[in-house]
Amino acid sequence: MGLNCSLNVSLDRQRKRIALCLQYDGGHFCGWQRQPGQISVQETLDGAISALDPPPSGSPLTAALPSGQIPCRSTAAGRTDAGVHAAAQVVHFDCHGPIPAERWAAALNGRLPASIRVRAGAAVRPDWHACFSAQYRRYRYTIYNGRRPNLFLAPYSWHRYQRRLQEQRMLELLQELLGHHDFAAFQRAGSKRAHSCTTVQAVELSRDGDLLNLEIQATGFLYGMVRLLVGQLVAVGEGRLEPAHFRRRWQQQLRQEVKEAAPPQGLCLLRVGYGEPAFPESTWYDCQPRYRLETSDPPPEIELDQPGDVL
Template structure:
């Protein structure tokens, strides 16, 4: 058996999320169905670095699977892309050791969140950016973002639905970048809780609107109370940009 590591991009608009569900089209289910066809009806499970919700996109999601098929790494991508729908793209495939695990071997992840600040919405970007036509103090947002750096208990920024007990995570970098009327929030960390990035974004938007002061971020973190943080930003602006591993960065 060989273990294959795959980097995949997908447009999450038409998916009910990454993970297989009893009903609804999913990224995992779609890819597994293609692999099953390639393996002549034999079920093949894929294991990802983590799941994404309905409407969330990926530029560099990573998954692995085991196979007895002897296909060169470079040929796997061509074969899969020929059978997959056009909202999923296999970007890279490589053979790895049996000790590699897409989730447990990961050392960090980077997410990007895109906000469109135009007065009118863009019908062509409605599924790929969060339209926010209100005034924002971007410098205050940058100041607030810097206060998330380091290791903290992010209970205040985790969905109440999260069943994870350990909510301590480390944020390595958190940048707020402007390009024209698009604001991109880039956050890289050791790992993220359920809805954490979208809650971080929602909180920074409240800072940008003046509803919260940058210095209040520290108190919100220490409060360990979801009610203290901002609203959960919509899914359509969120992208899993890359997953990091000890050997190299994807």
């Protein structure tokens, strides 16, 4: 057996797979995935991991890497876009050092910026995968439907102040998305997926005064799917888009007609589900606070008997 083969066998025996549950404020990053010349959650996390657990000499992680470049260590359950938050993103990486799995959260939090917090670390099987082992992802979108701006809600919600949203109309259309469908109408350009089908498992839309929370759970999501969907539902809720036009767009995959996307700051990756959860439920289940206002100051009601403007 050659020297390189012996080294690889030795490294494999030492390797441990660690799962992390983490939160981040997406407003500080270009998204989860690395982007040249930008600050991503992935590269920031990889830097902290490599500082605590430097790749062994001869590891494939460092092969052919330019000097000073941080090796790619982590894989996430969902690749959130720029500005999108995460309440319980799940990540895995492989390590070779002596740090116990339960100590990784504290060790990483000592090196990460305050905009990323690791809630827990756990040892998992070598074949466990943060993305491919997941059974679902669930997102929440928060809409502030009050008449006046609110500084404390602005970083985590979409302010719609022109008209009071008709959430019942929105919910009826949202419920029609349940099941396995082609959602090409809600897929941004640039997607590398081989197809545009996915299974929506659960939906929810609730109002508490001037705040609306929309939740959607699916086996997987298309690139930009939730924000495009929310943008269209809000247009229906404000009376600017007829429900029939919404249905036609997604059922006939009329992507060219879907032009309005909700902004990223209202969107949060709420949780990721697995057949065998790696963490206690208190670590990952609904960890984003639900905002509540003691008073309500709604915008004007809309006239539902007037035809909507097609966007």
